[in-house]
Amino acid sequence: MDPAESTVEAGAVKSAGGTGSARxxxxxxxxxxxxxxxxxxxxxxRQLGVFNVDxxxxxxxxxxxxxxGPACQGKYLVxxxxxxxxxxxxxxxxxxxxVMVCPWHGLEYHVPTGKCLAFPNISxxxxxxxxxxxxxxxxx
Amino acid sequence: MNVDREAAEQILLSQxxxxxxAGPLAVVDTEAAIFVVLAxxxxxxxxxxxxxxxxxxAEWAHHMVDVYxxxxxxxxxxxxxxxxxxxxxxxx
Numbered sequence: 001m002d003p004a005e006s007t008v009e010a011g012a013v014k015s016a017g018g019t020g021s022a023r024x025x026x027x028x029x030x031x032x033x034x035x036x037x038x039x040x041x042x043x044x045x046r047q048l049g050v051f052n053v054d055x056x057x058x059x060x061x062x063x064x065x066x067x068x069g070p071a072c073q074g075k076y077l078v079x080x081x082x083x084x085x086x087x088x089x090x091x092x093x094x095x096x097x098x099v100m101v102c103p104w105h106g107l108e109y110h111v112p113t114g115k116c117l118a119f120p121n122i123s124x125x126x127x128x129x130x131x132x133x134x135x136x137x138x139x140x
Numbered sequence: 141m142n143v144d145r146e147a148a149e150q151i152l153l154s155q156x157x158x159x160x161x162a163g164p165l166a167v168v169d170t171e172a173a174i175f176v177v178l179a180x181x182x183x184x185x186x187x188x189x190x191x192x193x194x195x196x197x198a199e200w201a202h203h204m205v206d207v208y209x210x211x212x213x214x215x216x217x218x219x220x221x222x223x224x225x226x227x228x229x230x231x232x
Binding site: 038039040045046047061062063065066067068069070072073074075103104119120121122123124125140 | 158159160161162163176178180184185186187188189190192195197200201204207208211218227228229230
């Protein structure tokens with residue numbers, strides 16, 4: 001099954017309370033977010049993209065610093081091509097399955113780090129994601 | 141207006157419009173980096189722009205905030221900016 005096809009529904013997540021100023025939100029059951037998949041969820045006053053990259057979960061804000069487009073809403077996780085002096089300018093494929101592409105203008109982000117590939121000075125915030133009772137949770 | 145109700149309405153509006161954040165953004169300038177934050181809680185950041193070398197961090201941050209806050213004021217869903225076909229969107 002195409003993991004992107006299994007996670008197309010964007011919806012609000014349910015607050016699970018939390019302690020202090022931190023707030024926790026349910027994302028979805030773990031079996032609804034297989035490796036390579038991602039979902040868009042409302043967490044309080046913001047949208048998040050929540051990703052499963054090779055079994056690790058990540059959450060990033062769904063906003064692109066370029067023109068404020070929905071950065072996490074590209075359908076697929078892809079990789080990227082790079083070339084440099086260290087590769088004798090021969091292109092190489094990197095970050096396979098770890099890169100999201102903003103659907104507005106194509107700016108690419110490395111999901112595990114939140115870094116923009118074209119402009120490494122730009123980083124999206126990474127929110128803490130964890131699993132509780134087979135439910136994927138995110139903490140703001 | 142009740143603050144909780146106002147916040148709930150902002151969230152609902154942002155969901156209806158498909159906007160990423162319910163409320164305006166702001167810029168916070170620190171020694172090492174510039175942050176785009178939620179205006180209502182400036183500890184709550186979304187994007188970090190490193191001040192390093194020639195990178196125009198302040199220009200990027202202020203541009204992002206100006207664009208987003210203007211979209212929020214105008215209720216701009218951004219549909220006209222989509223450069224890729226709907227099928228390439230997660231909810232397409």
